[in-house]
Amino acid sequence: MRILSALVLREMATTYGKSAGGYVWAILEPVLGVLLLTVAFSLMLARPALGTNFSLFYATGLLPFTMFNDLSNKVATSIRYSRPFLAYPSVSFIDALLARVILNTLTHIVILMVVVGGIFVIYDLPIVINVAEIFEALLMIVVLAVGVGTLNCYLMTAFPVWERAWHILTRPLFLASGIFFLYDMMPSAGQHILWYNPVLHCISQFRRGIYPTYEASYVSLPYVCGVAVTLLTFGLLLLARNHRDLLER
Template sequence: MTSTHPAPVEPAHRQRRTARTVVALMLREMATSYGRSPGGYLWAVAEPVAALALLSLVFSLAFAAPPLGTNFPLFYATGYLPFMLFNDVANRVATSIRFSKPLFAYPGVGYLDAILARFTLAVLTHLAVGALVLGGILTIFITHATPEPGPIVAALGLAAALALGIGTLNCYLMTAFPVWERAWQIATRPLFLISGIFFVYDGLPRAAQEILWFNPLMHIVGLMRQGFYGYYDGAYISPLYVGTVSIATLVTGFMLLYRHHRRLMED
């Protein structure tokens, strides 16, 4: 007698199938997000360059020097780039199910594939943009900066991890409760102003420090600046805190998606 049960899928084969699915979804994302607009990926570079140029011009007219160093573009780039990495990656991960819902009819495509594809492509894009922008600033201007790879890689890694955790949790919340997307956008608008892009934590009043310490992006931006300003102490920075928030939100989001993903993909 022969068994009627299907043969189990070997782990290696399953991993190869998942990798092919993620790559296919990334190619689809590239075509839909960048291939339909004039200039394509050029806009991904032009946006931060224009924002940093505007910030540098405005604040150079009001202040003689930035809070750290002597170069305005470098100071704002070290805050703006990790913030934008977190913000954009988290938003893309949060809309993964909605973006790829038509493809879930295929047996080889799942919600984890959609999340991994959007996360991977968004992170790679921001890393490439960051390298171009920071490399251009260090080449064009005399910054007296001594970049250290350790803190820079750690800051960008924490920004990506936090984006994955927050994005995964929001992926469930925004899909299950559509009103949450608008509420989240309103609630997080002040983040641009309170995440250390325009100032350093150490220069704030004690009362403000005690509140803003709980903003994970303050730690990420501080760590990023440690990588460019070797003399910056940043004693308040806690990678453990950022990692804890990232893991807690990621695990909670995945548990909710695992339990409710069938209903979310059918709605």
């Protein structure tokens, strides 16, 4: 616990302590992103694809996606980020992974609460949410991000070119994860392909918790957890076998 606490404090100091405003920017960035989407799409559309509030619709899509993307990237760079500390025998690569998971998960949960809660208050929307569904969505996001990030932690450290290739390959996820358009509105041919995108399931599950009338019957918790556990298992096995060699690169 002392090692984890020290790594978490270091993460806080280096990530948010160097810039003026610190954690304020962590909240302002998604707020400005949601505001930009709200203004842009409200000028083109009469109403959002779900509900009546543009800000709430895009916040419930953008914020879960940002949480997955940021958390998976932070986990993927854990060994590189904590390389000096991993030279000590008492510090393991698991400590480095857990420290980044704990801090960044809590940070994004706070951001979600502040931004989504602020939208409910500012627009005076009726608060009819399903906390259990939201918790399940957050669990899906964290498990998936950790699985993807752990495997990428090995691949990006062992093969630096994979980091650039991964960012290029995953750029379409921003459009293919249901942030702007609901899965239900897409043509059947597109649905058959996009269903295999686990991030889409996470975002749809989160929206199901916010919008009581949204069923999202296509969401599959076993599928998301199956993908996440498979990636996590391979990632941990590769790191356990090769993490010492990776530190020398």
